[in-house]
Every structure is written in C-alpha cells, then in structure tokens.
C-alpha cells in the first residue's frame with residue numbers, strides 16, 4: 001500500500017515539474033529578430049513605479065561609448081598607455097597599516113594570552129619562547145626578549161591586560177629598534193663641477209623575491225611624492241625582467257634604460273645614471289640580476305655594477321629585497337648578498353602572505369641593516385615604509 005502511494009506521489013511530482021518547464025519556456029521565448037535579421041535593442045525589466053506591462057528598451061552602447069579604465073592595456077599596439085596617478089602617500093599608508101594588522105596580529109595575541117596565564121611557570125615561558133621562534137624572531141633575539149619579559153613581569157606585581165600590553169609593546173619596540181635610520185635615501189647631490197646629480201638606488205636580491213616589483217612600486221612612491229625617476233634594467237639575463245620593469249616605468253611615465261639580452265649589467269647601470277643626469281632626474285633606480293648560482297659570480301657582478309655607477313657619483317642606497325615567506329632561507333640569501341655588496345637597507349616583501357613578522361628582527365640582527373620598506377600585496381601601490389610603532393601595534397592589535 002505504502003509503495004503504491006509513493007508511486008502516485010512521484011508520478012504527480014513528475015507531471016507538475018514537466019508542465020512547469022513548458023510554462024517557464026513559454027514565459028521566456030527566444031527574442032524575435034528585427035526585419036533585417038539583426039538583434040532587437042536590449043530590453044530591461046520594469047523598475048519600481050513603472051508599468052509592468054510596458055517593456056522598456058535600453059539605449060544601446062557601442063564600444064566607443066564605454067570609458068576604459070586608466071590602466072587599459074595597449075591593445076591596439078599604438079605604443080601609448082595612459083600615465084597613471086599613483087595613490088597619494090597618506091591614503092596608501094592608512095590602507096597598508098590596516099593590512100599589516102590583519103596579517104601580523106597572531107604573534108602578539110599569542111604572547112599576550114600566554115603572559116596573562118595565572119601561573120607563569122617554566123612550561124609557559126617555554127611556550128612563549130616557542131611562539132617567538134615559530135614567528136622567525138631568531139634564537140638570540142628570542143632569548144633576550146624572554147629574559148627581559150621574565151624580569152619585568154616579576155617586578156610588575158599585578159598583571160592587568162593593559163599593563164601586559166604596554167609592557168610587551170615596549171619590549172617588542174626595543175627589539176625592532178626605534179632609532180635606526182629607515183629613510184630610503186633619494187636626495188641627489190651636486191658634482192664637483194657643479195652639475196646636479198640624481199640619487200642612485202641599486203635594488204638587489206634573488207630572482208623571485210619581488211625585486212623588480214619592488215623597484216616598480218618604489219618608482220611609483222617616488223613619483224607620488226613629486227620626484228622624477230629613471231629606471232635601469234640591469235637584469236640583462238632575462239628579457240622578460242626588463243620588459244616587466246619597463247611596463248612599471250611606463251605606467252608612471254618613467255623612462256627605462258635597457259640593454260641587449262645577455263649584455264653587460266654594469267653598462268646598463270652606467271647608461272641609466274648617465275640618462276638620469278641628462279634628464280636632471282631626481283632618482284635613478286637600478287634593478288639588478290639576482291642569480292645565486294655562484295657566490296663569486298654574484299660578487300663580481302654586483303661589485304662591478306656598483307663600481308661602474310660610482311664613476312659618475314655615489315650610490316645613495318643599496319636595497320636588498322627579501323621574501324618574508326622564505327624564513328631561514330631568506331637569511332642565508334641575505335648573508336651572501338651582504339658579502340657581495342654593502343647593503344644599506346632591506347625591503348621585505350610578501351609580508352601580507354606571512355604571519356611570521358619576526359623575520360624583521362632576525363634579518364636586521366643578521367645584517368646590522370634596518371628594514372626600510374615592506375611589501376604588503378601584489379597591487380601597484382602596496383609598498384610601505386617600515387614604521388616600528390605601526391609594526392608593533394599590528395603585532396599586538
């Protein structure tokens with residue numbers, strides 16, 4: 001009996017669904033064609049307050065009527081792309097500080113939770129140590145911080161959440177360092193002959209760390225601050241790297257000097273500086289190759305680039321680009337580059353993709369050089385100056 005009822009129900013549902021489909025198809029007939037066979041003008045659904053029985057024809061827009069975004073690719077191959085206006089500094093910093101807080105707040109939260117435990121026994125201190133090591137702070141700085149926290153918690157007496165937060169903020173700031181020179185030096189000078197000289201910034205680092213992207217983003221930051229920039233594509237081993245840099249330059253109206261594929265990187269760097277002087281540009285940014293196949297090869301190449309550039313004036317900044325997501329590997333790279341050339345600042349990229357912000361402390365210790373810039377995304381304006389206070393606030397936010 002039950003089976004009979006089930007069969008009847010299924011049959012009724014099937015018939016209802018079938019007729020529904022037919023009705024639905026009837027309600028949406030294929031649009032009739034015009035007499036000349038062309039498609040009719042598009043129609044839109046009636047809006048609130050309009051007669052539902054009257055179909056409204058929409059104005060047809062042609063490709064000429066559609067405004068393309070300012071970053072439109074050069075599809076027609078005319079060689080001209082509209083020059084972009086980079087994001088103004090103030091707005092960029094506010095946006096990137098909140099992105100930093102989103103990616104980095106686990107370390108501080110973890111530490112605050114542990115420090116708030118009722119009994120701070122040896123196991124808890126070990127957990128605090130592990131938390132710091134896991135965040136790539138490095139062994140030496142971790143031990144220092146734990147020692148200082150132990151000492152200060154002991155004399156603190158009561159541990160209110162506000163008290164602990166203030167204490168941790170202070171100690172993390174001491175660890176990161178507030179008195180290092182984090183300015184990217186982009187002030188040119190005047191030669192002995194009284195000729196204006198652009199500032200020269202060399203960008204070095206292993207391929208794939210975000211070196212070219214960082215050079216491009218830095219060019220935008222400088223242009224946003226009203227400076228004129230010439231780019232030097234001294235990574236002559238991959239034509240694509242020069243193309244990539246040139247595209248960054250074109251987007252903000254900066255000229256890129258490049259050489260033949262496989263040509264001498266030092267010659268391109270020299271030419272870029274010469275062009276910078278000729279154009280009375282404010283800054284020349286030179287992107288170098290970062291193949292790590294042999295240490296001596298790298299040393300020879302970077303050493304030569306720097307020496308050749310210095311024939312025309314001083315190199316104001318040598319920025320080492322490191323990928324924050326590579327942890328200890330990044331430190332090994334940093335060491336090799338520091339032996340090859342005098343690094344004056346670190347640009348730490350992909351911090352948006354890593355919760356291990358402790359690498360800031362580790363790499364500064366390793367090289368004795370400050371982190372000056374941080375990359376916080378793949379967007380064109382996702383480069384920020386490294387600000388210790390904002391960074392520590394992000395950690396404990």
Ligand SMILES: Nc1nc2c(ncn2[C@@H]2O[C@H](COP(=O)(O)OP(=O)(O)OP(=O)(O)O)[C@@H](O)[C@H]2O)c(=O)[nH]1
Pocket residue numbers: 205206207208209210211212213214235241349350351352353374375376377378382
């Ligand atoms: N999420 C994120 N991605 C980044 C950041 N910086 C660079 N990248 C990405 O990292 C990738 C590598 O960047 P490149 O600039 O091409 O790296 P490179 O070091 O110049 O390496 P080559 O192009 O091989 O010479 C690209 O996909 C970038 O968009 C960053 O701060 N955050």
